[in-house]
Amino acid sequence: MAEAQIKESPFSPGRPVQPEYFVARIKEIQRLERSVNQTILGKNENVFITGPRGIGKSSLAGLIKYIAEKHSLIGSHCFLGGVRSLNEMIRMVFQRLLQDCKDESVFDKLKNIFGDYIKSITLFGTGVEFTKDKGELQTLVDNFLPLMRKIYDQIQPNGKKGLTLILDDLNGISDVPQFSQFLKSFVDELATSGKPLPVFLILVGLPERREDLIKHQPSVARIFDVVELPVMAPSESEDFFKEMFDSQNIEVDSDALSLMVNMSGGYPMLMHEVGDAVFWQDKDNRIDINDAGRGISEAAQIVGKKYIDPKISKVLRNKTYASILSKVDTVLWGETFERQEIMKQLPEKEQDSLDNFLRRARGLGIIELSGSRGEYKFANPLYHLYMGFSLAKLSWSKE
Numbered sequence: 001m002a003e004a005q006i007k008e009s010p011f012s013p014g015r016p017v018q019p020e021y022f023v024a025r026i027k028e029i030q031r032l033e034r035s036v037n038q039t040i041l042g043k044n045e046n047v048f049i050t051g052p053r054g055i056g057k058s059s060l061a062g063l064i065k066y067i068a069e070k071h072s073l074i075g076s077h078c079f080l081g082g083v084r085s086l087n088e089m090i091r092m093v094f095q096r097l098l099q100d101c102k103d104e105s106v107f108d109k110l111k112n113i114f115g116d117y118i119k120s121i122t123l124f125g126t127g128v129e130f131t132k133d134k135g136e137l138q139t140l141v142d143n144f145l146p147l148m149r150k151i152y153d154q155i156q157p158n159g160k161k162g163l164t165l166i167l168d169d170l171n172g173i174s175d176v177p178q179f180s181q182f183l184k185s186f187v188d189e190l191a192t193s194g195k196p197l198p199v200f201l202i203l204v205g206l207p208e209r210r211e212d213l214i215k216h217q218p219s220v221a222r223i224f225d226v227v228e229l230p231v232m233a234p235s236e237s238e239d240f241f242k243e244m245f246d247s248q249n250i251e252v253d254s255d256a257l258s259l260m261v262n263m264s265g266g267y268p269m270l271m272h273e274v275g276d277a278v279f280w281q282d283k284d285n286r287i288d289i290n291d292a293g294r295g296i297s298e299a300a301q302i303v304g305k306k307y308i309d310p311k312i313s314k315v316l317r318n319k320t321y322a323s324i325l326s327k328v329d330t331v332l333w334g335e336t337f338e339r340q341e342i343m344k345q346l347p348e349k350e351q352d353s354l355d356n357f358l359r360r361a362r363g364l365g366i367i368e369l370s371g372s373r374g375e376y377k378f379a380n381p382l383y384h385l386y387m388g389f390s391l392a393k394l395s396w397s398k399e
């Protein structure tokens with residue numbers, strides 16, 4: 001079998017990263033560790049991890065759950081993507097709690113607490129199925145706080161010090177007004193009960209999801225401390241690529257390293273796409289500038305197809321927009337462009353469409369505002385590269 005087929009890529013594009021491959025985010029980890037420590041001391045802590053798509057929110061939440069487990073908290077990391085009701089949410093939360101449980105004697109206790117609500121179960125863990133009966137699930141929603149207390153009381157003798165609940169991918173549930181209310185009631189009831197409970201509640205979502213929650217219940221803003229993830233610094237991205245390739249005994253030339261760092265723009269999601277594509281270009285366990293260049297072109301195609309093709313094809317079908325984009329596309333990597341400058345380059349009949357184009361491209365997440373009014377940039381360098389490819393394809397197809 002050829003070597004290319006048996007080597008294993010350390011990169012995991014599209015999936016939250018495993019704790020052993022997690023890099024950087026020291027400040028955010030320290031902040032969240034503080035909450036883990038407060039929870040162990042018996043307090044309720046509430047944090048909202050936010051930031052743009054692909055910045056590493058779920059990965060960070062996953063790492064914190066791992067750290068919390070090391071500190072004897074039991075935890076559940078729920079991806080609530082398609083969930084649109086409190087009943088479904090509660091079902092997921094408790095089901096996950098059992099599925100994620102790593103300690104058999106704790107698992108048996110949870111199984112007893114939820115006995116009547118569990119429909120089927122395979123030996124220790126993975127195959128736990130909760131009831132779908134609406135009435136039964138509503139009982140779980142109504143008794144959330146007493147249930148959490150019961151869980152805590154019962155797991156304490158097993159040396160467990162509390163719970164971490166991570167509610168991730170809030171896009172469905174964040175617009176359900178009862179969800180915001182549920183969060184507020186839980187935290188307020190807990191605070192006024194005079195009986196502390198060590199629960200670390202972590203919400204994970206895009207900034208818009210947090211705004212949705214606040215719109216329905218303004219107190220959510222004060223209840224949850226915000227941990228906002230910025231793009232990674234170039235030195236952090238560099239460490240990432242070095243460590244990942246080093247784990248497979250692959251050397252990286254410094255010019256290749258700089259190119260990968262620059263083109264992924266500090267977005268871990270893009271770093272994995274770039275790293276993975278470059279990894280598969282390499283044939284001699286050494287990444288040189290050619291491997292990096294080819295891999296990056298490949299990564300731009302992959303990222304474009306995954307994240308922007310469905311959105312941009314409509315824009316490119318509009319001749320005026322395609323023409324405007326070709327002007328915008330001439331800006332240099334990472335540079336900003338001004339509305340006024342583009343306007344000057346456009347024929348008069350296209351000028352009226354510029355503002356519409358800018359609004360649409362912003363709405364699609366392809367460009368974003370940068371600093372002062374009227375100044376824009378591509379959301380990241382790979383999108384920029386992909387736009388170049390798309391425009392080139394468009395002009396070939398016309399020839």
Ligand SMILES: Nc1ncnc2c1ncn2[C@@H]1O[C@H](COP(=O)(O)OP(=O)(O)OP(=O)(O)O)[C@@H](O)[C@H]1O
Pocket residue numbers: 012013014015016017018021022023024025051052053054055056057058059060240267268269270272
């Ligand atoms: N600290 C990190 N170290 C290494 N890789 C990371 C790190 N953070 C994120 N990644 C990688 O970046 C990609 C995106 O991460 P993740 O899924 O955690 O982002 P997200 O913000 O939750 O995205 P979304 O908004 O789509 O839910 C994944 O491939 C993940 O493996």
Ligand SMILES: [Mg+2]
Pocket residue numbers: 057058059168169
């Ligand atoms: Mg995520």
